[in-house]
Amino acid sequence: MTTPPSPTIATLKDLKAALQLAVGLELSTVPVYLTALYSIKEGANEDAQQTIRSVVMEEMLHMTLAANVLNALGEHPSVKPVDFLSHRNVKPVPEYKDTYESPVIAGIGKLALLPLSPAAVEGFVRIEHPLHGAAQVGDIVCPTDTFPTIGTFYEAINAALKSRAICPDSAFRSDSPQVRDREYYGGAGQVITVTNRDTAMAAIEKIVDEGEGLPEKRLNEPAKELPVTTKDVLNSGWKMYSHYARFRELQTGRRFRTGQLARETPAGSLLLVDYDAVHPAVHVQRNGSTTGGYEGAALNEFDLAYTQLVDDLYLAFSGGKKKVTYTMAGKVVTDLKDPLPLAVHGMYALKNKAVALMRTPKPGDPGHTLCPRFFYADAEQRTKLKDEIKQMRGAVQ
Template sequence: MDGAEDARRSRAILGTALRAPNGPTRRSLQRSWSNRASAPNLGPGREGNAEMMAVTREKIVHALYEAAELEHCLMCAYLYAMFSLRDGEGEGLNAEEAEAVANWRRAILGISVGEMSHLIAVWNITAALGAAPRFGRDNLPLAPGVLPANLVVRLAPFSDAVIQHFVYLERPEGAAEHDDPSFESAEVFSRHAPGVRLTPTGYQYRSVGEFYEEIAADLRRLTAQIGEEAVFCGDPRLQLTQAESKLPGATPVTNLESALAAIEHIVVEGEGAPRHRENSHYERFRQIRAEMRSLKAKNPSFSAAHPSAENPVLRRPPEPQGHVWLHDRDAIATVDLANATYALMMRLLAAAYGLPAGSDEKLLYVHSAVGLMQAMTPLAERAARLPAGPSFPGINAGMSFTAQRNAAALPSGPSARRFFAERIQELNAAATALDRKDPRCVTASNVLDALRSKLLAAFDADAKAVQTSA
């Protein structure tokens, strides 16, 4: 399959996945979760310490900000591995391998869309508590201690080690899975902070599921302390709903029941717990691992992915070790545009959370963000096929997902619309300057041009309506 067809397919799958209903309903998900014991899982070294039981809105919001960063970083890591996958027999695969890798691409894309759904669920819970959701994150790889030491997140191409790492990250509690040695942290950190603290600190947890168990327990305790109406005081219109996205996470959170259902959606889809689900992220990564081992047994030289860089960067980092500094001109231009496209996508999603549900502008921003994802995909795939530069022979580039210094929502109104209009035109101009012989460049340019026309037309119509009313 050629690059143009591959890019078209990726865009179609992504758009369908983000807009179509997917997975069980919130009503079915909440049954077992809401009936669980309300006692929190305090983690090692925290049992029986009454002083550590204090729970505040600030503490829960702090934890939700970490949850948003965690889901966001996992999504980027999964996408990076997917972008590195080879495509068809034209890229060195035999027929059986090509079919398997195409299936893996679809599976990882589905998992990444699931992480986006989890991220929206976390944002909605945060908004329900009266706080502004967190859209930013640290740049990858995460520095030691940002998350508990056994959770390592970095950008790496698809490989045996990477898939084992993904299995480990999504494992249910009690699963006999170990992280790949190449991802194990050399240091062990503890977040234990003795005594009562007004300043919130991170939870100490061993798995993603355990982390969400603690958030759920704290929500129950705060509700018992001050009442459900006081806890869930945020304006429900300032959330994403099914009117903007058909992802399961885009369901309003208005009370404890809906908050716990949102958390169970994350845990059940991600880990396959508290009950086994064949379609969980954990099980899908396990299936990919088993198929990869089978293909390698038949062909020891089988390589499913291009040799993309680990942790690529566009400028020399303060600590170069563990990064690949890109020097190839085409790779730099491609990664730069992919990163900028991703950044505008996040800005639009942040802006959508500042607008009331049902508004045309909110819907425009969410749909434009989906479109930017579809433009980003062929650019990221192209980057994985370009050389990193002469300093790194045999290593390809890769999208670095550079984070914005401040990803908070822009003040809504004409100034935000002007900002977005300027930015989409800048992205469109950069896309037209890329190699027009590469189908992936053409696809990205066409998508960005269509988004430019759509956004500018909507902004122009809005400006004319304001002038008329004045």
């Protein structure tokens, strides 16, 4: 079967929808990587932890960059469904049930929430490979108006940004809400403030260079030297390189030697991974085998915490403020807070909940523990989750 040419983005409306989906695309990989990261037992696999954590922080950076471009075009990032090309009511925020499949990018395949394991790392490499593991782009079967790879998706976005017929100069707002570099918490890479066409394209190119959009030609370039710039060096002196190269090191158990090409097998120093030093977590679907008791309540509480984190991130990307109520000196005080620091605190709280789940035995399944679901709940679902928590906790008192 011959894969049809990748679709093009021909209108400003579809460009904005594509950017909404780009924010969600970057978010979609975060649960995959965090599940593996949080499954590592305390004190174990420090090199693997550093690798995965560094990629997660850059995925958050990429979300921020896509959001800045969208804001510059006069539209805020939103969790509401969008129409894109012939697709209708596409949800930007990924829905993890058992697995998740991108509605607009065919080559990624199914993303699964797995503890750190050879299968999990193989999935990481497939996500970040320019062709998602295919030998050639023509091997990827694409439904109508679906892109074969993340790279071709971002190429279409960049082409639309470059076209004045699709995206005129008047579409850019110099006064739009922006997450600025001094506000970004993470230490990985640099946020680009987007005010015009050039900075918008630079932001997309930054996403592509560091992450999943890595062009196929980069496989024939040195894995550890490109596209690193002086701005991609952390305070520790560690130089960032592509996600694909970092995960290949994790997969093979060796670092790339200086000068080795990204398509080659890493042949440098050892990067040992102990897959036994990992909690044996198993994903539990909503309304699955674990629906009651403290275990079910803990799973629901994680979902609510994750939902709140996503909401705080999207509010921060949109330049909004969050209403926070607290007690000070015996008085109830309501204040407006910047949601980005709240989201950072939410990440730490989420980690604690995830680790607690992964230490909790899965009822009826000896030898396995619970796995966080990363379920994003809408308003109606949140009420249901809260009601279920009360029932579950009440049933075991």
